[in-house]
Amino acid sequence: MANHNFINQISLETPILIAGQTASGKSQLALQIAEKTNRVIVNADAIQVYKNWRILTARPSIADEALTTHMLYGHIPAQIEYSVGHWLKDIKKILHIYLNPIIVGGTGLYFSSLTNGLIDIPDIPAQIRLEAKNRVHSEGFESLIEEIDAETSKIIDKNNPMRVQRAWEVMKATGRGLVSWHSETPKPLLEVRNCETILVDCDASFINNRINSRFDQMLDDGLLEEASSNFSTWDEKNPSSKAIGAKELMAFLNNDISMEKLKEDVVIATRQYAKRQRTWFRSKMKSWKKLN
Secondary structure (H helix, E strand, C coil): CCCHHHCCCCCCCCCCCECCCCCCCCHHHHHHHHHCCCEEEEEEECCCCCCCCCCCCCCCCCHHHCCCCCEECCCCCCCCCCCHHHHHHHCCCHHHCCCCCCEEEEHHHHHHHHHHCCCCCCCHHHHHHHHHHHHHHCCCCHHHHHHHHHHHHHCCCCCCCCCCHHHHHHHHHHHHHHHHHHHCCCCCCCHHHEEEEEEEECCCCHHHHHHHHHHHHHHCCCCCCCHHHCCCCCCCCHHHHHHHCHHHHHHHCCCCHHCCCCCHHHHHHHHHHHHHHHHHHHCCCCEEECCC
């Protein structure tokens, strides 16, 4: 994807931010640049932080990790919540040590928070999270909307269950709405103008073909064995269980669906995710240098 002329034009002193859809080749681009410029690679993907899914989440292979230092990959247990706030705290520590890392991933919120700042909302107590989950399960997420403050209710996507639940949890835990907290957004850790920003922007047909072939490659690499190792401890409520394909793999191992159905469902879900990523990146990262 990247030729040597392109890599040679990159500043050796500034951080590099590489965003892109799943299956776009962004991790390989990061590795090429890291090897050429002697940098560390830092993960900016919300699911690749989890220890129990390497193959399914397309984390760098052990062989790739041996070529240069990789950070914030697979360091969180399956059942532990890891928010964008946790990620920013970890990134802040890294930036104190490494001034020019390559930060690569597909989670737009991570990049947005890194370059625009993130409100420092206190951690939500476990009992409030549990209450929210139970309410959503028994009454539906819509039941939480009327308990959200008026200002926040005006701006959040009330059709998005996760956004509604988050707003309710913050109000319940802190007594303040999200809008109130947003008014105190701190300075960002990095500013776009002080970074090399790259958006790997591939067309849909290329991504879809890559997604098809990647699933077959995952199977060859031991995906079913990885899924089997998760089977006995599987809990769909775990944060790591949000990995695309995890639920379908459990259904396959439980003999609920065929291999053909497994592949079909995972490929479709991954394509849909890639489309959402493409829409978000093209909307939010118009000033970033585009590679395809």
